[in-house]
Amino acid sequence: MLSSNQPKYSTFGGAASTVHPREAASWFSQVFLTWCTPLVHLQHALNIEDIWQLEAANTAESNTKRFLTAFGRSKSVFRACANVYGAWFAVAGVLGLVLRLLELVGPIVLQKIVGATNDRASSHLYYWLAVLLVSKVARAILWSHMVMLEDILGIQYVHIHPFLGRISCVCRFVGGLKGALFQRLVSKASVQPGEVPDLANVYSADMDNLLWASISFNNLWIMPTQILVISYLLYQELGVAAFAGLGMLVLSLCLGAFISTIQSKAFDRVSTARDDRMQAVKETFGSILIVKLHAWEQKYLSDFALEMGHVWTLMFSGAISIFVLWASPLFVSMTSFAMYTMVLGQPLTASKVFTALALFRLLQNPMSEIPDNITAVVEANVSLDRIQEYLDQADQPARPAPAVTPESEDTVIAIENGTFTWGDDGGAPILKNVSLTVSRGDLVVVHGKVGSGKSSLCMAI
Secondary structure, eight states: OOOOSSOOOOTTOOOOSSOOTTTTOOHHHHHHTGGGHHHHTTOSOOOGGGSOOOOGGGSHHHHHHHHHHHHHHHOOHHHHHHHHHHHHHHHHHHHHHHHHHHTTHHHHHHHHHHHHHHTTOOTTHHHHHHHHHHHHHHHHHHHHHHHHHHHHHTOOOSSOOTTTOSOOOOOHHHHHHHHHHHHHHHHBOSSOSSOOOOHHHIIIIIHHHHHHHHHHHHHHHHHHHHHHHHHHHHHHHHTTHHHHHHHHHHHHHHHHHHHHHHHHHHHHHHHHHHHHHHHHHHHHHHOHHHHHHTTOHHHHHHHHHHHHHHHHHHHHHHHHHHHHHHHHHHHHHHHHHHIIIIISOOOOOHHHHHHHHHHHHHHHHHHHHHHHHHHHHHHHHHHHHHHHHHHTSOBOOOOOOOSSOOSSTTEEEEEEEEEEOSSSSOOOOSEEEEEEEEETTOOOOOOOOTTSSHHHHHHHO
């Protein structure tokens, strides 16, 4: 009854016994993703046995090895990630740029259709409608492939994607980097010089920031390109009046960059305070009696209040940034229309109004997202330094060969005149002339007053 033919769980399983459907799919199936049809046709809530095994290139084991190999050569998290995943991130960026530019087909077709309707010339209407249809179909196909590529790379993680508006899974990037963090956890020395980031914060908050910045980095060159193209189209519609709106745009971006600087400093303080709080919580759980005896509760509360002050600064600056950047498209359109009609004295036709409003609407997303992406990259730079600091910790010293040969086979631990010190910097010995023999089956109790070296002895063993 307990026997089963299903594969048992393992962290690093062997290679997949069957070929993944995507690897054996034809070019038509690759383009239109029809290789997913058997999974869709199951028509029930998916169980673990319904899911195909991961391709070898998408497993955590494979990506951890690739990342650690690149990290061993460069000793830099950024260069290692760029070396292993940089080409695919560039492909995702190109797909994102094409998707952004395909959004501009709608306003162009709108201008042509409204103009043809006003002129009562319908000869080219079907042509432009066909162009709109083709662009929408092409965008849907490219959008699906970009979703799959970003799922594989792992750059959509616990965040809402600007195109998709949903939460996605991760494979390569997350598997490789988190695998490297766990490798360092089991191989680092017990005591490190200075303070190092806490793994819980590095694994959660810092990793989230780094993942979100991975797609924000592409947006930092995609969105300015989109803004330049939209600005050119606005100039074709409104002439020099478009420059008034662009001036308002530049002003809002400068203000957003200034606010992003404030957010970055606040985020750095919040990260430092979070590490201090986690350390304080660990120490409190370990020595709550000492905290109570010395009445240190107010000291801990003051530290928490300081952290909350940094959090309030971060949230307040973010609220101001959201207000300014979501209101800026309204100011841009008002400024452009006012200059076009009141200064240049030009009449606003239906074609110009609808086209300009559609273009200004397309400006809203890149305008509002650029500061967020700048902030994400700046915050990720802080998180990248923290991850780098964690991975740069010293390794455990090589285990020496036993200097004592136990006289009895039942002896499991034997120390004779041992001398131990923390680290390998030649510091003063902490334990001297330690002799200890523990046989198999012994119940051993290490007893002593606070600071006598009980924990040091256990760490030495």
